[in-house]
C-alpha cells in the first residue's frame with residue numbers, strides 16, 4: 304500500500320495525475336499538496352475527488368495541505384509545481400524561474416520524506432530533476448524525471464499510425480533531452496518484435512518528419528488548447544503504477560548517469576532504466592556512433608544550463 308503526494312495538485316497536470324493515480328488499487332492515500340494560499344482550492348478539489356471515488360467505487364483516502372509535514376510518510380511524490388511555457392517559449396526559457404520553485408519543494412521533500420521516490424515533471428524536466436536531486440540531498444536512485452518517456456510514447460503513436468498496428472506492437476525509445484536535442488533510438492525500435500530495419504517497405508518510413516512531430520508536439524498542443532495534460536498525465540500515471548505495483552518495467556526516464564556506464568556524468572538525462580518499488584536504476588546500452596554524438600550534445604546542453612541555474616540559486620542563497 305502506498306501514500307502518493309502530488310506537489311502542485313492545483314495545476315492542470317497535478318490534478319489530472321492525482322485523479323488518474325487514485326484508481327490504482329495499491330494507492331491507499333492521495334495527498335494533494337500546494338503552496339500556502341491554495342487551501343480553499345485544495346479543499347474543494349479533495350471533496351470533488353471523494354465524490355468521484357464514491358461514484359467509481361475507489362477506496363483511496365484523499366488528504367490535502369500546504370505545510371511540509373503533509374509530505375511525511377509519502378512513498379511517492381510527484382513534483383508538478385512550476386510555470387508552464389507559452390507556445391512561443393521553449394522549455395529552457397523556464398529554467399531559472401522554475402528552478403527557484405523546485406529548489407524550495409526539493410528541500411522540503413529531502414527534510415520530510417527522504418525515503419520517498421521523487422518524480423519530477425516541472426519543465427525543463429531534465430534540468431529540474433538535477434536541481435531536485437541536488438537540493439533534496441536524496442539518493443540518486445530515488446529522484447528521477449518524466450524525461451523522454453512522454454516523447455517515446457509520442458513516437459510510439461506515430462509508428463502505430465504509420466504501420467496501422469495496435470500501439471502495443473510498437474517498442475521504441477527516445478533518449479537524451481526532453482527537448483530539441485532528443486535522440487531517437489531506431490536501433491531499439493521494433494514492430495511486432497521485428498527490428499524496424501528488417502521490415503520490408505521500411506525505407507519509406509518518414510523518420511525525420513516523425514521526430515519533428517514528436518519535438519513540436521508540446522508546443523502544437525499548447526498553441527491549440529493552452530496546455531498538455533492527458534499525454535503527460537497518463538505517462539506519469541504509468542510510471543507511478545510501475546513503482547507502486549513493483550512492475551520492474553524498463554522505461555526511458557531522466558535519471559542521474561554515471562561516467563563508467565554512459566561516458567558522461569553529473570546530470571540527469573533520459574536513458575533506459577529499470578523502475579521498481581525500490582527506485583530507478585539506469586541501464587547501460589551500446590549506442591551507434593551517430594546516437595552517441597547526438598547524446599553527447601544533449602548532455603552538454605543539459606549540463607551547461609544546469610550549472611548556470613545552480614550557480615544563480617547558490618548565489619541567491621548566500622545573500
Ligand SMILES: NC(=O)c1ccc[n+]([C@@H]2O[C@H](COP(=O)([O-])OP(=O)(O)OC[C@H]3O[C@@H](n4cnc5c(N)ncnc54)[C@H](O)[C@@H]3O)[C@@H](O)[C@H]2O)c1
Nearest residue numbers: 311313314315316338384385386387424425426428530535
Ligand atoms: N515534463 C513534461 O513532459 C511536462 C508535461 C506537462 C507539463 N509539464 C510542466 O509541469 C509544470 C506544470 O504544468 P501545468 O500545466 O500543470 O501548469 P499549471 O499552471 O496548471 O499549474 C502550475 C502549478 O504550479 C504551482 N505554482 C506556480 N507557481 C508557483 C510558485 N511560484 N510556487 C509554488 N507553486 C507554484 C501552481 O500553484 C500550480 O499548482 C510546468 O512547468 C510544465 O511545463 C511538464
Ligand SMILES: O=C(O)C[C@H](O)C(=O)O
Nearest residue numbers: 388394426521522531535
Ligand atoms: O511542451 C511542454 O511545454 C509541456 C510538456 O513538456 C510536453 O511535452 O507536453
